Amino acid sequence: xxxxxxxxxxxxxxxxxxxxxxxxxxxxxxxxxxxxxxxxxxxxxxxxxxxxxxxxxxxxxxxxxxxxxxxxxxxxxxxxxxxxxxxxxxxxxxxxxxxxxxxxxxxxxxxx
Amino acid sequence: xxxxxxxxxxxxxxxxxxxxxxxxxxxxxxxxxxxxxxxxxxxxxxxxxxxxxxxxxxxxxxxxxxxxxxxxxxxxxxxxxxxxxxxxxxxxxxxxxxxxxxxxxxxxxxxx
Numbered sequence: 001x002x003x004x005x006x007x008x009x010x011x012x013x014x015x016x017x018x019x020x021x022x023x024x025x026x027x028x029x030x031x032x033x034x035x036x037x038x039x040x041x042x043x044x045x046x047x048x049x050x051x052x053x054x055x056x057x058x059x060x061x062x063x064x065x066x067x068x069x070x071x072x073x074x075x076x077x078x079x080x081x082x083x084x085x086x087x088x089x090x091x092x093x094x095x096x097x098x099x100x101x102x103x104x105x106x107x108x109x110x111x112x
Numbered sequence: 113x114x115x116x117x118x119x120x121x122x123x124x125x126x127x128x129x130x131x132x133x134x135x136x137x138x139x140x141x142x143x144x145x146x147x148x149x150x151x152x153x154x155x156x157x158x159x160x161x162x163x164x165x166x167x168x169x170x171x172x173x174x175x176x177x178x179x180x181x182x183x184x185x186x187x188x189x190x191x192x193x194x195x196x197x198x199x200x201x202x203x204x205x206x207x208x209x210x211x212x213x214x215x216x217x218x219x220x221x222x223x224x
Contacts, residue, residue, distance in 0.1 A: 035213065045153075045161065045204055047213040059211045095160055099151060099208055100172070102160040 002026035002101045006094065009106035012086055022079040022096030022103055030054070030074035035099065036081045038092035038108075048094070049081065063089070086110045114138055116205055118216030124224040125195045133219045135205035137186040142209070149209040152181055152190045155218075156201040164203075165190060197223070 008020040020036070036048040049070040050059045058070050069082040079096050086108075093105040115138040125131045133152075141148050148168050153161040163172040165181035168188060178193045192199055200223060205216040 037213075044202075044218045045155075045206075045215045047215065050211065050213065061212050097161075099206070099213075100163050100166065102162070105160050 004096050004098075004101055004103035006096055006103045006106035009094065009108045011109045011111065013112050014087060014110055016086055017082070017084045018086060018108060019083070020081040020094055020096075020106060020108070022081075024077045024079065024096075027098075027101075029072075029077035032098045034070075034072060034079045035097050036070060036079075037095045037097055037102075038090075039095070039105075040089075040092045043092075046092075051079070083108070113212055114141070114207055114210050114214050116207055116214055116216040118203075118205055118219055120219060121217070122220045122222065124222055125192075126224045127195060127197065129195050129224075131192040131195055131199075131221060133190045133192075133203055133205075135183075135188045135190070135216050137188075137207060139210070140185050141188075141207050142185065147209075148184065149207060150181075150183070150188050151206045151208070152179075153204045153206065154199070154201050155204065156198075159201075161204065192221075195221070195223075 003025045005023045012018045033052050035050040051070045067085045071080045088110050091110050093107050095105045096103045117136045119134045141150050152165040155161040164179050169181045180191045182189050202218045202220050204218050
């Protein structure tokens with residue numbers, strides 16, 4: 001059974017950092033590109049970042065470029081999202097996804 | 113960025129009825145490899161999105177044949193026949209032919 005389990009969310013002050021993790025199991029993680037998608041409260045889905053299967057290519061939506069870093073450890077079947085200089089508008093539930101399978105999501109709240 | 117325009121924003125359907133959702137793209141979603149990476153998801157209340165249809169018309173594992181996808185190029189449609197209570201929620205289209213991935217704004221399916 002495919003599982004994607006996010007962790008690392010919570011409450012953080014504006015300007016601070018947070019790192020999300022996504023532990024994958026049930027499929028060959030190293031064969032798939034992965035993405036982070038977020039959903040602000042009561043809003044729609046918004047793609048945040050993508051990383052290729054080998055980590056060689058990464059893409060970011062414009063508002064997070066230079067602040068967020070997506071990475072992966074294929075040996076540990078784990079995806080990461082390092083979020084720096086967090087802003088209130090980054091408040092959302094963050095999902096990791098292969099586009100076919102999704103995690104349950106982790107809430108990130110940026111507030112003083 | 114590719115803009116996906118999803119209509120209608122909301123749908124009121126009777127149990128057993130049929131629903132149709134449109135997703136129109138601002139540019140062709142045919143990839144250089146010939147595939148069209150247009151997917152459909154359902155997000156039930158309090159849950160993460162679940163894949164219904166991938167690459168325009170392919171039902172994902174475990175998805176009943178009441179769900180069907182069609183279209184090409186820039187115009188795509190999701191049809192749900194014989195609507196059941198578990199079909200209620202918000203439907204999204206996603207394109208990942210072009211970076212960045214983009215989602216439609218969502219269509220909320222409710223019971224009449």
